[in-house]
Amino acid sequence: MKQGFYSILPFAVGAAAYGFAFGVLAAQSGFPWWGVALMSVAVHAGSSQIVAVDRFAADGLLIGAVLAGVALNLRYLGIIASLGKILKDVPLRWKLLAIHITGDENWALTMARNARDPAIGIRFLIGSGLTLIVTWTVSTSLGALIGQSIPNLASYGLGFAFTAAFIAMARAMWRGRQDIAPWVVSFMVTLLLVRLELESAYAILLGSLAGVAIAAITRRFQQRRTAR
Known part of the structure; x- marks a missing residue:
């Protein structure tokens, strides 16, 4: 697990910046910091969280926000299916943990390392995943706490959809x-x-x-x- 923890750190820096910005946006859309933290732990998917918060801010309907987030997260079905070899013969509780904390970054890194060294598997995936989910949760929560005390970004022309699109693009470039x-x-x-x-x-x-x-x-x- 330690190898996965350290290997993912450069990607975690990008996730932290992205998460902080998302937390600020979510707070200024009316979400409490603890709600942002709970969402980050339970959902752990930046793009779907942005879409869900955007939908909720637009019409105030929780069901619309949930459905939008779920629809965007359907791509993870393919990601989890690709981990079949790594998750084979792993106890159910570890499978469930690995599936929940698997994100784009640690999935791609684990698959790349596993292709070069088949010994790289579930421990690397979980170690890197734990780093990401902790980083994401802390950064989004901190952003939400600070976002409640700073001027609304919309007054600077930085509306939710615009800023979310920018930070998503910037994260992809990192x-x-x-x-x-x-x-x-x-x-x-x-x-x-x-x-x-x-x-x-x-x-x-x-x-x-x-x-x-x-x-x-x-x-x-x-x-x-x-x-x-």
């Missing part, structure tokens, strides 16, 4: 510390364009392109330094 600069540039450019009243979709697109440009420049600079 590969390590080298992506911090592109992240910051993407956010600042996007925020500036939104403040200038550019359509949100175009602001995200142009902000993303600015981040990609910074990433390309940084990578070229590093290659030149390595070549010297």
Whole structure:
């Protein structure tokens, strides 16, 4: 388990940033911090939690929020099915725990490691999964606590759907510390364009392109330094 715990830490950093932002958004949509924490422990799926909170904030119907979250989580049926070899001959209680704490990041990392070394299996999956669920729950709860005491982001042009889309995109782009600069540039450019009243979709697109440009420049600079 220890190997899984340490191996997933770079991905957990990205999940923490994503989770904190989600917690702020959820709190400003009317969710109490303890509700956000409970959702993070029980659901443990960032994208479906965003959709559920967005639906609830839009019409106040709990059933609509639940159905939206469940629909988005159906992709996990395929993910769990792919773990059949790893979960084989594992006691039921460990299977249930592994299934619950399996997310996109630790599933992909476990499958990649298992392909190279068949000895990597359930212990690695659970260790990495525990790291992610603890990180996610703490970061979303902290974001919700702070979100209750800061100005509403909507007043800055950062509505729930827009901000959720941005942080989901940024999380998908995260590969390590080298992506911090592109992240910051993407956010600042996007925020500036939104403040200038550019359509949100175009602001995200142009902000993303600015981040990609910074990433390309940084990578070229590093290659030149390595070549010297």
